[in-house]
Amino acid sequence: MIEVHDLTKRYGDQTAVDGLTFTVKPGIVTGFLGPNGAGKSTTMRMILGLDRPTSGTATVNGRPYADHPDPLHQAGALLDAKSVHTGRSAYRHLHALAATTGIPKSRVDEVIDIVGLHQVARKRVGGFSLGMGQRLGIASALLGDPDVVILDEPTNGLDPEGVLWIRNLMRDLAAQGRTVFVSSHLMSEMALTAEHLIVIGKGRMIADTSVSGFIENAANESVRVRSPHANALHDLLAGPGTTVLSVDRGLFEVTGLTAEAIGDRAAAAGIAIHELTVVRPSLEEAFMELTKDAVEYQSTLIGEAR
Numbered sequence: 001m002i003e004v005h006d007l008t009k010r011y012g013d014q015t016a017v018d019g020l021t022f023t024v025k026p027g028i029v030t031g032f033l034g035p036n037g038a039g040k041s042t043t044m045r046m047i048l049g050l051d052r053p054t055s056g057t058a059t060v061n062g063r064p065y066a067d068h069p070d071p072l073h074q075a076g077a078l079l080d081a082k083s084v085h086t087g088r089s090a091y092r093h094l095h096a097l098a099a100t101t102g103i104p105k106s107r108v109d110e111v112i113d114i115v116g117l118h119q120v121a122r123k124r125v126g127g128f129s130l131g132m133g134q135r136l137g138i139a140s141a142l143l144g145d146p147d148v149v150i151l152d153e154p155t156n157g158l159d160p161e162g163v164l165w166i167r168n169l170m171r172d173l174a175a176q177g178r179t180v181f182v183s184s185h186l187m188s189e190m191a192l193t194a195e196h197l198i199v200i201g202k203g204r205m206i207a208d209t210s211v212s213g214f215i216e217n218a219a220n221e222s223v224r225v226r227s228p229h230a231n232a233l234h235d236l237l238a239g240p241g242t243t244v245l246s247v248d249r250g251l252f253e254v255t256g257l258t259a260e261a262i263g264d265r266a267a268a269a270g271i272a273i274h275e276l277t278v279v280r281p282s283l284e285e286a287f288m289e290l291t292k293d294a295v296e297y298q299s300t301l302i303g304e305a306r
């Protein structure tokens with residue numbers, strides 16, 4: 001379990017993490033989402049004792065990470081997969097890590113098997129593809145058989161097979177009862193992997209929600225209706241609780257009425273309908289809407305900039 005309480009990190013006059021409080025529970029995958037620069041990596045580094053909080057606390061299994069006598073057994077992390085000595089083989093890298101932390105040699109073979117690197121384990125890490133490097137990073141994270149697994153953007157730059165592999169691995173780790181905390185800036189990816197979401201923007205909490213709750217909230221659907229009798233249709237549909245937005249000639253976007261209700265009303269009034277389409281925002285659009293005030297560099301439309 002990870003518990004973060006009123007966690008804050010300032011760099012000079014910039015606040016990277018601003019009073020975050022949340023709990024990451026065991027047995028499920030928890031996604032940590034936010035646009036670039038939201039403060040995800042900084043939060044993860046503070047949880048792992050790599051950055052000192054300006055104020056607030058972060059604990060792993062009830063204690064600050066650095067206070068555990070057996071930290072690698074408590075939490076394993078993938079923060080930067082490229083921070084490996086490229087002249088060494090994967091096997092030697094893991095072996096050195098195991099030897100300096102009192103982990104038995106047999107565990108190295110186990111983690112190499114878990115991440116599927118046995119065929120290349122004796123090859124130089126310098127020649128590894130991004131996906132292989134990522135697998136090695138995960139092998140290092142799992143070396144201490146940790147209760148808590150923290151992964152910072154583990155699918156970044158991976159091909160679809162690599163993404164699928166990491167997704168399944170995270171689910172398996174959670175099913176074994178571990179706490180899995182994974183950051184991403186892609187809502188669509190997290191919707192497939194995580195059960196719970198913590199969404200931050202500009203260092204602040206935006207949402208602490210189940211994925212299903214987020215999806216329900218996001219299902220703010222509207223209906224596109226096209227008719228050659230635009231005025232009559234508009235008058236028929238407009239009313240309290242309904243918004244009828246004219247998108248184009250004879251084309252409306254209606255909220256507050258179902259497609260069935262619109263079709264039935266038009267039929268009863270004898271108004272021909274040429275299109276009736278339910279429009280649901282994608283999860284990515286819902287996420288962008290949720291975090292739109294918190295993106296670091298917002299693009300400006302040329303029309304607005306003038």
Ligand SMILES: Nc1ncnc2c1ncn2[C@@H]1O[C@H](COP(=O)(O)OP(=O)(O)OP(=O)(O)O)[C@@H](O)[C@H]1O
Binds near residue numbers: 014016034039
């Ligand atoms: N060592 C540092 N010194 C100064 N500012 C920093 C430092 N580390 C992070 N920041 C700033 O803190 C903010 C949060 O950065 P962080 O890397 O935690 O965000 P992130 O959500 O992980 O973003 P990304 O998805 O781009 O990795 C950013 O504005 C960043 O520039």
